[in-house]
Amino acid sequence: MNHLKREIKEKSLKYHIITYGCQMNSHESEKIAGLLEEMGYGPADSKEDADFILFNTCCVRENAEQKTFGNVGRIKKLKLKNKDLLVAVCGCMMQQKQAAQKLLDTFPFVDIVFGTHNIHELPNMILAVKEKHERVYQAPELTELHDDVPQKRAAGPLASVNIMYGCNNFCSYCIVPYVRGRERSRNAEEIIREIAELSPHGYREVMLLGQNVNSYDGGIGFPQLLTRICEETDIPRIRFMTSHPKDLSDELISVIGRYPQICRHIHLPVQSGSSRILREMNRNYTREAYIGLVEKIRKNIPGIAITTDIIVGFPGETEADFADTLSLVREIRFDSAFTFVYSPRSGTRAAEMPDQIGEEIQSKRIIELVALQNEITEQRNREYVGKTLEVLVEGISTRDPGHMCGRTSTSKMVNFPGPPSLTGEFADIKITQGKKTTLFGEMIKEEP
Ligand code: SF4
Numbered sequence: 001m002n003h004l005k006r007e008i009k010e011k012s013l014k015y016h017i018i019t020y021g022c023q024m025n026s027h028e029s030e031k032i033a034g035l036l037e038e039m040g041y042g043p044a045d046s047k048e049d050a051d052f053i054l055f056n057t058c059c060v061r062e063n064a065e066q067k068t069f070g071n072v073g074r075i076k077k078l079k080l081k082n083k084d085l086l087v088a089v090c091g092c093m094m095q096q097k098q099a100a101q102k103l104l105d106t107f108p109f110v111d112i113v114f115g116t117h118n119i120h121e122l123p124n125m126i127l128a129v130k131e132k133h134e135r136v137y138q139a140p141e142l143t144e145l146h147d148d149v150p151q152k153r154a155a156g157p158l159a160s161v162n163i164m165y166g167c168n169n170f171c172s173y174c175i176v177p178y179v180r181g182r183e184r185s186r187n188a189e190e191i192i193r194e195i196a197e198l199s200p201h202g203y204r205e206v207m208l209l210g211q212n213v214n215s216y217d218g219g220i221g222f223p224q225l226l227t228r229i230c231e232e233t234d235i236p237r238i239r240f241m242t243s244h245p246k247d248l249s250d251e252l253i254s255v256i257g258r259y260p261q262i263c264r265h266i267h268l269p270v271q272s273g274s275s276r277i278l279r280e281m282n283r284n285y286t287r288e289a290y291i292g293l294v295e296k297i298r299k300n301i302p303g304i305a306i307t308t309d310i311i312v313g314f315p316g317e318t319e320a321d322f323a324d325t326l327s328l329v330r331e332i333r334f335d336s337a338f339t340f341v342y343s344p345r346s347g348t349r350a351a352e353m354p355d356q357i358g359e360e361i362q363s364k365r366i367i368e369l370v371a372l373q374n375e376i377t378e379q380r381n382r383e384y385v386g387k388t389l390e391v392l393v394e395g396i397s398t399r400d401p402g403h404m405c406g407r408t409s410t411s412k413m414v415n416f417p418g419p420p421s422l423t424g425e426f427a428d429i430k431i432t433q434g435k436k437t438t439l440f441g442e443m444i445k446e447e448p
Contacts, residue, residue, distance in 0.1 A: 004127050005040045013051040014044035020068060021058025023241070024209055025091060027160040028119060029056045032090070034150035035122050048078065052086045052126075057093035059175055061343040065093055072107055079109045086129060088112035090119070095139050095179040096347075104137060115139030116180055120146040145184050156394055157204035157424040163191055163218070163225065164210035169244060171271075172282045172349040173314065173342060176211055183211075185218035188225055196233040202424055204392055205237035205263075205407075212244040214252065223251040230259040236426070237392060237409065239263045245270065245293055246284040257301045265335075265411040266297060269309035273328030274321035277314055280353070287328060294332055305335040305410035312369055313342040313362030315353035322365050329372055335380050335410070337373045341366050374436055381412065381434030388430045388444055389414065393422040399438075414439045 007013075015036045019029040032054060033043070044050035055072055058064045072089060079085050087110050094100045095115035104113060111129045114121065118138055125136045145165065153159055164185040167177045195206050206229075216222040222240075229238055238261050245268055256262045268290075272278050275286040285293075294306055310325060329337070341362045344351040389408045397403040397415045404418040406427070415438055416429050429441040 001123065001127060004130055007130075008040035011051075013041050014049060015041040015052040015054065016044040016047045016050035017054045017056060018047070018071065019056045020064050021056075021060060021092065023160060023207065024162070024211075025056050025058060026154075027162060027209060028091070028116075030151045030153055030160070031119055031149045032056065032122060033152035035119070037152050038150050039123055039126070047075070051082070051084065052088070053078070054088040054090065057089060057091035059091075059093040059096060059099065059179060059345070061340070062345075063343070065099065068093060069103070069106065072103065072110065076107070076109055086111050086126065088114070088122075088125075090114045090116075092116055092175070092179040096175075097139070098346075100137065100139055104135070111135055113137045113139070117142035118146070120149050141181070145186060147186055147190070153203075157202060157392055158207065158394065159198050159203040159205070160207045160209050161191060161194055161198075162186060162210070163208045163213060163222075163240075164216050167211035168215070169212060169284075170282060170349075172280060172353075173311065173345065173351075175345040175348055178347055180211065183215060183217075185210075185216050188218045188220050188228065191218065191225065192228055192232055195229055195235055199234050199236075203235070204424060204426070205239065206235050208238065208240040210240075210242070212242060212247075213240045214243050214247040214249070221251075223249065223255040226252070226255050226259070226262060230261050235261070237261060237263055239265065239411075241267045243268055245290050248293060248297075250296075253297055253300050256304075263409045263411065264301060264303055265305045265307070265409065267307045267309075268294070268297075270328065270332075271309060271311050272314065272317070272321065273325035274317070275324075277317055277321050277324075280316060281311075281314065281350070287324065291328070291331065303410065305412070306332070307336045307338075307411070308332075308334050309338045309340065310369065311340050311342050312365040313357040315342070315350055315357065316355040317342075317357055317365075326369065326372060329369065329376065333376050333380065334373065335412075336377045339366060339369050339373065378434065378436045381436070381439055384412065384431045384434050384439055386431065388428050389439075389441070391416075391427050391429045393418070393425050393427055395423050396420055405438075408439075412439050413437065414441055416441045416443055418443050 017029045047053050057068045094113050112125050128136050166181040166183045168183045170177050391406040391414045393404050393406040397405040403415045405415050428444040431439050431441040433440040
């Protein structure tokens with residue numbers, strides 16, 4: 001390994017990572033970057049500039065898979081120009097044997113393929129390719145955690161921290177439990193230590209990540225973990241995702257209410273407004289239970305924002321079921337929603353269900369749902385006009401280089417005129433305009 005590290009340093013080799021999918025994947029790409037930098041690789045400005053290109057894939061939706069195949073295929077011309085270029089593909093899609101085999105068969109120029117459980121083995125895989133000139137394919141079914149890898153966190157005041165991996169819920173449409181395995185929680189002490197080290201390095205907000213944080217069990221439960229993070233670290237803001245509605249406890253609601261550091265935002269995927277469809281999805285709650293939960297959260301934590309995920313066109317979804325989803329959206333008035341057309345994933349129970357819904361009906365329904373939610377989101381955003389909100393400034397706005405952007409505790413994106421030196425600071429912003437995706441405002445004062 002030392003010989004390889006020397007070679008990487010001497011040749012100033014560079015890496016480029018292309019990440020698809022969720023925040024969990026983005027955070028794993030930070031770990032991959034950490035491992036590569038520990039080996040001596042530096043970051044490349046683009047894939048054209050790189051000596052090692054890695055695709056971190058997602059398989060939650062079919063179009064993400066198609067996109068991956070298209071983009072990996074386009075790397076061939078770079079490989080023809082530079083025979084020393086290493087190409088690796090990893091992540092959820094590669095944890096599925098069939099997809100990994102198809103990729104290996106289609107693209108003989110891919111050197112390394114690995115799954116979700118063995119990121120820590122990447123240096124050894126690179127060594128094997130360099131020394132034995134062999135392709136490597138490793139996607140073991142592991143359950144133990146290998147979390148002690150270096151991380152190259154993205155620049156800025158936000159940091160992600162995994163608290164658990166995997167999922168036991170087996171929602172009938174979801175591939176995640178098959179590619180991420182069963183739930184494994186990290187030890188609470190390790191998590192607290194990791195978070196305590198963040199603020200001296202300029203991080204102001206931590207996102208606790210897990211497929212279902214409510215079932216965290218690392219010696220203590222999730223409400224206790226949050227309590228300890230609030231009591232024992234000085235990180236000013238804490239977020240978490242994702243919360244499954246079936247086990248969001250009263251204790252968790254009371255802990256969020258007690259600590260102002262915990263952001264006033266819960267992402268609570270409802271998926272459907274029809275209790276019949278929820279049963280088919282194996283979600284383990286009804287429409288009524290979900291509405292009751294939202295009422296309880298709003299009553300106990302005033303001003304909290306609630307966002308959600310909704311799937312339309314699930315097998316067997318009737319017009320009446322879809323009407324139930326629309327009426328639930330009107331009743332709850334989510335702050336925003338991620339909306340998806342159902343995408344069958346091979347190996348899941350829903351993919352085998354009769355009455356798969358045709359594309360025409362699916363697209364008609366998604367258009368109707370998106371239009372409704374957009375209207376509600378904009379109305380909700382307009383309700384902030386005239387209020388002063390504390391914003392954690394994340395950097396220069398991508399829409400307007402003269403503006404800065406940042407988020408409120410309720411996860412609203414705010415754009416306002418201000419100097420780049422504000423990045424990483426909290427600023428009080430008076431909201432002047434509420435649009436569909438963004439609030440606009442003016443700075444009141446800058447916190448030292
Ligand atoms: S809770 Fe359901 S949707 Fe979420 S990851 Fe687990 S199985 Fe998938």
